[in-house]
Amino acid sequence: MQESVEKTKAMVQHLAAVNAILEKNEYDPGRLIPILQETQEVYKYLSRDVISYLATSLDVPVAHVYGVATFYAHFSLEPKGKHIIRICDGTACHVKKSTGIQQHIYKRLGLNDDKRTTDDLLFTLEMVSCLGACGLAPVVVIDEEVYGQVTPAMIDDILDKIIAEEKNAKGEE
Numbered sequence: 001m002q003e004s005v006e007k008t009k010a011m012v013q014h015l016a017a018v019n020a021i022l023e024k025n026e027y028d029p030g031r032l033i034p035i036l037q038e039t040q041e042v043y044k045y046l047s048r049d050v051i052s053y054l055a056t057s058l059d060v061p062v063a064h065v066y067g068v069a070t071f072y073a074h075f076s077l078e079p080k081g082k083h084i085i086r087i088c089d090g091t092a093c094h095v096k097k098s099t100g101i102q103q104h105i106y107k108r109l110g111l112n113d114d115k116r117t118t119d120d121l122l123f124t125l126e127m128v129s130c131l132g133a134c135g136l137a138p139v140v141v142i143d144e145e146v147y148g149q150v151t152p153a154m155i156d157d158i159l160d161k162i163i164a165e166e167k168n169a170k171g172e173e
């Protein structure tokens, strides 16, 4: 019961934030991209419901909003985890076995090529192209922090630390 009250509260707050974004942008369909950007900051992704809501509010077809949201890689139509793990799969990192790191994280977090986000929405894993730090290959970026010459053991330590911090934040043992 308490959980559903919290969810409803969050939903109302999110909707108020989206309405404020629409107002700030004067409900101008020409400002669709900044509206989508700011809305994604609120929800962390763009759900079908929010896309329909924006389309109705801006008086444009849903297909148009959906088309713009899918065109730009910056927009995500799937929920993402709180912590984003980016594995570089550029040439230098690939040679230094970035796919081995990927497989290790897949196994550790129960992910695969079709499932990139954990069920608890704590982690999302992405493969990215060269991050410009090839001398440190293989490179992994977690929450904007860059890790070089990464090994599976290093990944385990970093993930253990994040998971422990999350548990502490929730007041768990």
Ligand code: FES
Residues within 6 Å of the ligand: 088, 089, 090, 091, 092, 093, 094, 129, 130, 131, 132, 133, 134, 135, 137, 138, 139
């Ligand atoms: S290939 Fe990974 S940083 Fe360049």
